[in-house]
Amino acid sequence: MKTVTVSALAAGALLCGAALAPAAAQVSFERLVNADDEPHNWLTYSGNYASHRFSTLDEIHRGNVGELKVIWAYQMSGGLIETTPVVVDGVMYVTEPPSNVSALDARTGRRLWHWSAEVPASTKNIGFPRVNRGVAILDETVFVGTLDARLVALDARSGAVRWEVDVADNDLGFSITLAPLALDGKVIVGMSGAEAGANGFVDAYDAETGELLWRTYTIPSPGEPGSETWGGDSWEHGGGSTWLTGSYDPELDLLYWPTGNPAPDWNGDARPGDNLYTNCILALDPDTGEMQWYFQYTPHDTHDWDATEIQVLVDAEWEGEPRKLLVTANRNAFYYVLDRETGEFLHGVEYSKQTWAEGLDENGRPIVIPGTEPTEEGNLVWPSLQGASNWFSPSYSPDTGLFYQATRIMGAIYYKAEVEYEPGQPFLGGGEQALSGDDASGAVKALDVLTGELQWEFPLLSPPWAGVMATRGGLVFGGSNEGNIFALDAETGEALWDFQAGAGVRTNPMSFEVDGEQRVATAAGGVLWVFGLP
Amino acid sequence: MRRSRPSLCGLALAASLLAAGVLATMTGPAAAQEESEVTEAGLARGEMFYQAHCGRCHGMLGQGGEGPSLARPTLPRAPDHESLVEVIRRGIPGTGMPGTRSNLVSDLEVDLIAAYVHTLREDIVTEVAGDAARGREVFASAGDCYSCHVVDGRGTGIGPELTGIGLRRGVDYLYASLRTPGSELPVSRRGILRGFRGYLPIRAVTREGRVITGMRVNEDAFTIQLRSISGRTVSLRKEDLVELEKQFDHSLMPAVEEMTEADIDDLVAFLADLGEGS
Numbered sequence: 001m002k003t004v005t006v007s008a009l010a011a012g013a014l015l016c017g018a019a020l021a022p023a024a025a026q027v028s029f030e031r032l033v034n035a036d037d038e039p040h041n042w043l044t045y046s047g048n049y050a051s052h053r054f055s056t057l058d059e060i061h062r063g064n065v066g067e068l069k070v071i072w073a074y075q076m077s078g079g080l081i082e083t084t085p086v087v088v089d090g091v092m093y094v095t096e097p098p099s100n101v102s103a104l105d106a107r108t109g110r111r112l113w114h115w116s117a118e119v120p121a122s123t124k125n126i127g128f129p130r131v132n133r134g135v136a137i138l139d140e141t142v143f144v145g146t147l148d149a150r151l152v153a154l155d156a157r158s159g160a161v162r163w164e165v166d167v168a169d170n171d172l173g174f175s176i177t178l179a180p181l182a183l184d185g186k187v188i189v190g191m192s193g194a195e196a197g198a199n200g201f202v203d204a205y206d207a208e209t210g211e212l213l214w215r216t217y218t219i220p221s222p223g224e225p226g227s228e229t230w231g232g233d234s235w236e237h238g239g240g241s242t243w244l245t246g247s248y249d250p251e252l253d254l255l256y257w258p259t260g261n262p263a264p265d266w267n268g269d270a271r272p273g274d275n276l277y278t279n280c281i282l283a284l285d286p287d288t289g290e291m292q293w294y295f296q297y298t299p300h301d302t303h304d305w306d307a308t309e310i311q312v313l314v315d316a317e318w319e320g321e322p323r324k325l326l327v328t329a330n331r332n333a334f335y336y337v338l339d340r341e342t343g344e345f346l347h348g349v350e351y352s353k354q355t356w357a358e359g360l361d362e363n364g365r366p367i368v369i370p371g372t373e374p375t376e377e378g379n380l381v382w383p384s385l386q387g388a389s390n391w392f393s394p395s396y397s398p399d400t401g402l403f404y405q406a407t408r409i410m411g412a413i414y415y416k417a418e419v420e421y422e423p424g425q426p427f428l429g430g431g432e433q434a435l436s437g438d439d440a441s442g443a444v445k446a447l448d449v450l451t452g453e454l455q456w457e458f459p460l461l462s463p464p465w466a467g468v469m470a471t472r473g474g475l476v477f478g479g480s481n482e483g484n485i486f487a488l489d490a491e492t493g494e495a496l497w498d499f500q501a502g503a504g505v506r507t508n509p510m511s512f513e514v515d516g517e518q519r520v521a522t523a524a525g526g527v528l529w530v531f532g533l534p
Numbered sequence: 535m536r537r538s539r540p541s542l543c544g545l546a547l548a549a550s551l552l553a554a555g556v557l558a559t560m561t562g563p564a565a566a567q568e569e570s571e572v573t574e575a576g577l578a579r580g581e582m583f584y585q586a587h588c589g590r591c592h593g594m595l596g597q598g599g600e601g602p603s604l605a606r607p608t609l610p611r612a613p614d615h616e617s618l619v620e621v622i623r624r625g626i627p628g629t630g631m632p633g634t635r636s637n638l639v640s641d642l643e644v645d646l647i648a649a650y651v652h653t654l655r656e657d658i659v660t661e662v663a664g665d666a667a668r669g670r671e672v673f674a675s676a677g678d679c680y681s682c683h684v685v686d687g688r689g690t691g692i693g694p695e696l697t698g699i700g701l702r703r704g705v706d707y708l709y710a711s712l713r714t715p716g717s718e719l720p721v722s723r724r725g726i727l728r729g730f731r732g733y734l735p736i737r738a739v740t741r742e743g744r745v746i747t748g749m750r751v752n753e754d755a756f757t758i759q760l761r762s763i764s765g766r767t768v769s770l771r772k773e774d775l776v777e778l779e780k781q782f783d784h785s786l787m788p789a790v791e792e793m794t795e796a797d798i799d800d801l802v803a804f805l806a807d808l809g810e811g812s
Contacts, residue, residue: 378594415594417585426586433593437721437730438782460755482754495773498756 027088027137027156029184033250039472040513042087045134045179046393047510049248050313053395053469055511059518060533061473065487065497067533071519072109074102074528080506081523082131082391084179086142087512088156092521094528095132098123099146099176101154106514109530113159115152123148126173126426127195133245133391134179136187138207143187145176151189151205163210167191171424173198179245183255183286186213190242190257194278194306197237197263197427202246202255202282204289214289218242218259218277226276234271237421239263240278244308244391248286249324252341255286256313256326260306265385266374267302267416267429274299279307281326283343293343298332298366302373303356303414304385304432305332310393312403313340314449327449329394329405331387334360335452349452351445352388352407356381374414374430384412384434386463393467393508395476396449400490403449404476408463410440437462444468444478446493456493466522467508477520479505485522485529501529572649580650583643587634588622588651596654605654606704618648662705662803664796669804672797682787685808692749692765693733693787694720700808708802715785726752735784736760738770739777746770749786 027043035041035048039056047053060068079097085104086093091112092104099117104110123130125147136143141162142154148170153162167189168174173196181188186204194200200218205211218240220226230238239262246257259282262268262275279298282291297307307330314325318337326340333354337347345364357366372381386408394405412432419429434440442460447453458478466479475496476488485505486498503525511520521530572580585594596604611626612618622644625633634644673679680689683696699708711718719731727750734750736758748760748768758778760768763786772778790798 413594415585415589417582419582428586431585431589431594433589437727438734438780458755461753480755484755486755495756500754500757 026139028139029182032138032182039511040087041089042085042510042512043137044086044181045084045136045245046247046310047469049250050396051245051247051310051393052312052398053310053393053467053508053510054397055469055471055518057511057513057518058472058474059513060471060475060520062475062489062496064533065473065475068487068497068499068520068531069534070499071530071532073530074104074109076523076526076528078526080129080131081526081528082133082177082507083523083528084134084393084508084510085512085521085528086135086137086179087510088137090514091156092512093135093137093142093156095134095144095179097132098130099132099144099148101135101142101144101159103142103156103159106512106519109528113157115154115159115161117144117146117148117150117152119147123175124170124173124196124424125175126193126424127428128175128177128192128243131177132179133177136180136182138182138185138187141207143180143182143189143207145178145180145189147175147177149174149176149191151176151180151187151203151210153187153207153210165205165210165212167203168193168198172196173424176243178243181245181248181255182207183248186286188246188255188257188286190244190246192241192243192260194239194241194260194263195265195426195428196424197239197421198241199236199238200240200242200259202242202257202284202289204286216282216284216289216291218280218282220276229273229276231270231272237263237427238271238275238278239265239427240275240280241306241308243306244310247311247313247326249313249340252324253286254292254340255284256311256340257282257284258306258308258311258328260308261301261304264419264427264429265302265304266414266431267419268300268373271300275301279305281307281311281328281338281343283340295336295338295343295345295364297328297330297334297336297364301332302416303332303381305330305383305387307331308391309387309389312394312396314396316401316450318346318450325450327396327403329389329403329407329447331383331389332356332366333383333388334366335403335405335447336364337450337452338364347450347452351405351447351452351454353382353409353411354388355411374416374432376416378413378415378433380411380413380435382411383408384410384440384463385414385432386410386434390465392465392506393469395468395470397470397476397490399472399474400446400470401449402446402455402470402490403452404468404470404490405445405447406460406464406466406468406478407443407445407457408440409442410463411435442480444476444488444493446476446490458488458493458495464505466505469509469511469520471511473518477509477511477522479507479509479522479524481505483524485509485524485531499529499531501525501527503527572646576646577650577653579643580646580648583639583647584650587639588647591631596651604651607655609651610698615648615652618651619644622647622651662799662806664799664801664803666800666803666807669800669802672793672801673804676793676797677790677801690765692761692763696805696808698808700806703805705802705806708805709798711787712790712798712801715787715789716781716783719782719785731782733785733787735781735786737777737779737781738775740770740774741776750780 241260262278501524509522682693
């Protein structure tokens with residue numbers, strides 16, 4: 001009898017919330033394209049298709065950020081939390097390790113539904129932790145990729161499964177940890193697996209049915225363009241994963257998807273050549289998957305410097321002309337400015353300590369310093385294999401014209417070893433011994449978005465695993481391994497607010513509004529923290 | 535000091551040798567303790583799996599990093615092959631040491647990793663010249679070491695606890711710690727600031743001009759916590775400081791300049807004898 005009463009109460013609360021919130025969140029493609037018009041929501045992994053991770057909310061600003069308080073906290077199931085919440089009209093969708101999804105009341109943090117991916121304990125994750133970075137939403141469906149390489153569509157209201165497809169075979173090392181990207185009627189997903197020698201691809205699925213619309217492999221087969229950049233049959237296990245969410249330009253109708261390292265990671269002997277299309281940005285036709293252009297950041301990589309970092313789309317004046325740009329702070333410690341219509345390299349500059357290249361030539365190709373490859377004895381090189389940047393997001397503020405990047409300043413001793421491919425086993429060819437503790441450090445860096453020149457930096461004790469978010473309130477939010485969640489002045493880098501969360505921050509901040517009040521959310525340890533003004 | 539590494543040339547051969555059962559002598563707990571019974575190819579394969587699964591924390595040469603060094607005479611939690619296999623398979627709860635899943639690393643491969651780890655033991659064990667019993671007296675009297683260190687529950691916990699130090703550190707390290715303490719600041723292996731220098735001397739100056747010294751206990755981007763030489767905890771916000779000096783080449787431990795060589799030998803002999811629960 002008591003149970004019945006409680007259930008009735010919960011149902012009542014739900015109905016009450018539904019009455020207050022707009023009916024049925026219909027997240028059309030149009031809404032996703034115009035996500036900037038809905039600052040109270042956070043509709044995609046990076047906040048908009050251009051991957052700015054910038055909130056135009058300004059209720060919280062330089063003058064009052066010092067008063068921020070915890071509004072609510074949500075305890076997640078165990079594991080590393082790397083999710084960015086998506087918020088739609090009062091409902092927050094988060095993923096919990098390894099690949100589960102929860103819908104929360106954005107006002108209180110109370111659960112509305114939970115879906116368990118039931119990822120088998122035996123699922124392989126070779127070369128990365130058992131994490132998930134978030135969902136995509138389109139119309140009334142939430143999409144999540146799973147550690148065992150499935151793509152699942154869930155009803156946004158109830159969490160009921162609409163469809164589920166096997167993207168790839170986890171026995172071979174394939175996994176999905178990224179947040180999918182929903183476009184017009186389709187959902188785009190990439191995969192992990194290069195550390196097991198699994199070849200990468202980008203997939204598009206029909207959002208309604210789960211039907212595979214196209215697949216574009218990142219490693220060309222013999223005879224295809226780019227296949228000449230692989231020696232022998234090394235392309236067969238060439239890697240080139242696609243493990244982080246891409247960006248999209250609706251006007252050009254181009255999908256930008258970055259690719260990861262070649263395999264084996266640290267031994268390039270068996271794969272002479274540039275190893276296309278690893279460590280590239282690919283511009284794809286979203287209707288066919290056909291490659292329109294590519295740019296390779298690190299040819300013939302032997303340091304595991306995936307180029308999968310977030311690719312930020314910026315419209316700006318370049319040498320007196322308005323130009324559509326793509327900018328990124330690469331794991332290899334260089335900042336790049338490309339023309340995103342053509343892929344033309346415009347500019348590149350070192351943004352963090354590196355010892356492997358003298359610079360970039362006029363085409364953006366690194367001028368590699370001889371003797372910086374991994375060796376059997378070990379070779380100290382900056383940056384470490386985790387890179388100057390990694391999966392955690394940068395932010396671009398159109399207000400300041402600055403590109404904010406949490407930066408890892410860390411070297412590593414790289415080792416090379418012999419390795420033979422075995423299906424579903426690590427295919428690494430060496431490893432690294434990263435400098436740690438007081439021999440490494442981190443910083444939030446503010447770079448001029450066009451020149452990459454450092455404008456300010458805020459020091460962190462250790463190389464960070466947390467991204468940043470700038471806001472119209474003139475703030476940059478970030479986090480540290482040591483549990484600091486903080487806000488910096490977006491123009492000067494001055495620290496204006498900090499909160500000790502008691503566990504490392506390993507996710508990207510985001511912002512939304514509920515009841516007309518701005519909230520900032522980020523996770524630390526196993527807790528999702530939501531802050532607001534008192 | 536660096537041991538010679540097993541050649542990797544035999545790696546390709548290893549798979550076929552495995553298939554042919556050449557490594558049959560590897561089975562049984564005693565086998566890997568007798569390194570001679572493991573073939574070169576088996577060790578090479580163990581090394582490959584070690585690098586893939588263990589090297590990121592324990593160092594590619596076993597010299598340590600985020601995890602403890604494995605290149606030492608005894609592994610405290612895994613003194614024999616059987617316990618080492620158990621640790622590699624199941625990890626050590628409450629530490630950074632994860633287990634290995636059988637779908638990634640087979641039982642045979644765990645065996646080979648363990649065999650390889652055995653080869654990391656330092657092959658040079660320095661003879662300890664001193665008298666441990668006399669060293670205990672030096673520790674208590676001339677050295678006055680209990681005023682900062684705890685051994686078996688006795689002493690003051692300002693510097694590192696030395697209970698079991700003989701299992702954690704080699705003799706060379708102990709000599710260096712005594713003669714030039716600043717050159718051998720230990721790296722933290724436990725939860726607090728793991729991977730950073732422990733007992734790092736800090737000199738901080740506040741906006742008001744107050745000078746504060748102590749050892750770093752913890753730190754983040756905004757704050758730092760110190761322990762003064764008197765054992766008092768000092769909590770500081772960095773924004774309140776005009777100076778924050780990290781003295782990497784120093785230690786608050788006094789060097790043993792007053793001691794004779796014989797005293798130092800005896801002290802090292804005493805410390806080297808300190809095992810777990812000694």
